[in-house]
Amino acid sequence: MATHSNPSTDRRGDRHDGLPAAVVEELLASRARRRILAHLRTADRPVAVGDLAELVATGDLTGDASAAKRRQARREIYQTHLPILTATGTVAFNSMLGTVEFTGCPAVVARLERVTEVGGP
Template identity: 35%
Template sequence: MFDLLGNSRRRRILRHLLDERQITLTDLSARIAAWENDTPVADLTSRERKQVYSSLYQTHVPRLSEHGLVEYDSEERLVSLTGDADRIRRFLEVEAPDRTGFSHQWSRYFLWTAVVGSAVIAGNWLGTAPTTHVTTESLYGVLTVVFMMLSISFVMAVEGPKLLRLGN
């Protein structure tokens, strides 16, 4: 099951079929192409539609059909969900957590470290910062250490659980 769901198009097929138990291959390919191209279905080019349609018809729908998850009626060109919907839903829910907000949080840390560090160094050059008695090289060193610590923290927060699993 994990091998089957390792492909985003197959996951997307099953998601659509969980919402709508039966759909034409043409409509399904248009919806997936729209999702992949981040555009409304009406704005898709015929090339974008054809690429996804061919991929679904030749590869993904037959693969899901071989494993009993979908059925394809070639006369009607209908794709239907035939697998256990609850089981499929459970597998589809086991995805990596959305780290969108998490990444933005870290980018802010890096940005503010760069802004504050640059302001302190510029103030030192101009002789207006309270750190005028500290050398520029020392400020560069402190800023480098801060960036290194921030980078290590970022890597451990994002990749730490995976790195710990590799150690076991």
């Protein structure tokens, strides 16, 4: 039985090849996505969506965001950011645990490193 192996994917089937520059720029055009990706990139394990909502709402993980701001950020993550990030293979989302993990897309890493201010416009 023959099997097909795609060299641009790892064992889990996640994409790790270069994304088009326009796609990378679109991913990093949002301040919230830059914050999410920068945090996920340095995390040593998958991060709960609730923690990412706190990060998006306040810019850090201090717990200072109001419940309304966290709800709004969580909705934004689920409705806007996760669909884009998962479709491009930039993150993996575990819906059973509600966690997100950076998959290491080299084009995004390279561009994210060049972004000097994650909190910028």
